Amino acid sequence: MDPRIREHAQVLADAIDLDTGDNLIIKSEPAADDLVVALYELAGDRGANPLAIRTNRSGRAIRGYLRAADGAGVEFETPAHEQALVDAADCHVVIRANENVTETSDVDTEVNSDYDKAHSPILDERLSDRWTLTQHPTPANAQLAEMSTEAYENFVYDAVLKDWDEQEAFQEHMVDILNDGEEVRIVSGNTTDVTMSIAGNVALNDTNTHNIPGGEVFTAPIPDSVEGEVLFDKPVYQNGKEVNDAHLVFEDGEVVDHDASKNEEVLTSILETDSGARRLGELGIGMNRDIDQFTYNMLFDEKMGDTVHMAVGRAYEANVGEDNEQNQSAQHVDMIVDMSEDSRIEVDGEVVQRNGVFRFEDGFEDA
Secondary structure, rough: OOOOHHHHHHHHHHOOOOOOOEEEEEEEEEEHHHHHHHHHHOOOHHHHHHHEEOOOOOOHHHHHHHHHHHHOOOOOOOOOHHHHHHHOHHHEEEEEEOOOOOOOOOOOOOHHHHOOOOOHHHHHHHHOOOOEEEEOOOOOHHHHOOOOOHHHHHHHHHOOOOOHHHHHHHHHHHHHHHHHOOOOOOOOOOEEEEEEEEOOOOEEEHHHHEEEOEEEEEEEOOOHOEEEEEEOOOEEOOOOOOOOEEEEEEEOOEEEEEEEOEEEHHHHHHOOOOHHHEEEEEEEEEOOOOOOOOOOHHHOOOOOOOOOEEEEEEEOOOOOOOOOOOOOOOOEEEHHHHHHHOOEEEEOOOOEOOEEEEEEOOOOOOO
C-alpha cells in the first residue's frame, strides 16, 4: 500500500475526531478499497465501530437502480432504513473514487433531481454529525483531469498532505475581512457583476475538516439579497455531464434567467429541483495554491487559487447568523468564476482582491 494512503486516512480520522465508541459510516466505491482498509485499521486503533457502504451518487449500481426505477415509474421516498442508519451514526467519511466519471450520464436529469429530494432528510442528518468528504485518486479521475495516473496521484496527495496550520493562518485574513463586512461584490470582465449581503452571517476557514483537501473561505449570502449576473467560466460536472458557460441572472435573490452553452437542460433541472435551488447558498473564495490546475473535480477546483465559487441551493447551517434565514434545498451545486484577470472582489466598496492577488499579499498594489 502506498504510504500516503495511510497518511490520508490519518487526516480523515483527525478531521472527524474519530474516538472510542464512535459509530463510523464510510461511503465509498471499490476503487478506494485501500483507503477504506486504512480507515478500518485506524478505527481499530481508536476503538471505533466502522461500517463501509457504497456511495449512492456514483457507480454502476446506482445507475442501474435509477434507470430501472425510472422505467417502472417509481416515486422516490426517503428510505427509512437508510435514514435509521445515518441517525445511529456519530461520524461519516465520504470517499469519491470513480471507475467511470460518466457512469450516470444516461440517467434522466429529473430522475436525479427527484432522487436527491427524497434523500434530502438523510443529507440533513449527516451534515449535523461529524463528517468529511475526500477524493481517492483513480485512473478515471486522472483521465478526466487530462493527467497520467501517477501525476494525478501526486496532485491529490500534494493538495491533501500539506501544512494545514500555515494554510489556516493565510486564509484567516480573508475570514476576518468577510466577518467584518456586510456587502460583497464580485466583478469579472464584462460577464460577471453580482452583489450580495452577508451581514450577520459567518465566514468559515476551510482547511482540513469537512473537505479534504480544504483551501477556501466560505460564507452564506442573505437569500433575497443577490442581484446581478454571473458567468461561470469553468465547467461544472454534474450527474456525469459537463455544463459549460453556466450563466445566471439574479433579481431579489432568485435566478430569473439562465442559460449554458452545453447541457443547459442539466442546469435547468438543478434550478427546478425546489424553490431554494434558485437562490445562492454559498459564496466561497479559493485559496489553496497547491491546487494549480483545473481537474473537473469540484472538491479540488473550488479551492483553486484565483477563483471564487457560488453554490445554488442549500446553505450550510454553520454559516448562517442567529437571526438570519438559512436557504434550504435538496441541491448544493458549486460553480466557479476565474478571477485571475480583469477581476476584483469588493467588500463594502473596498477592493480586497484584484486579479487573484489579495490585499494582504505582496504585489497587491501592482496587480
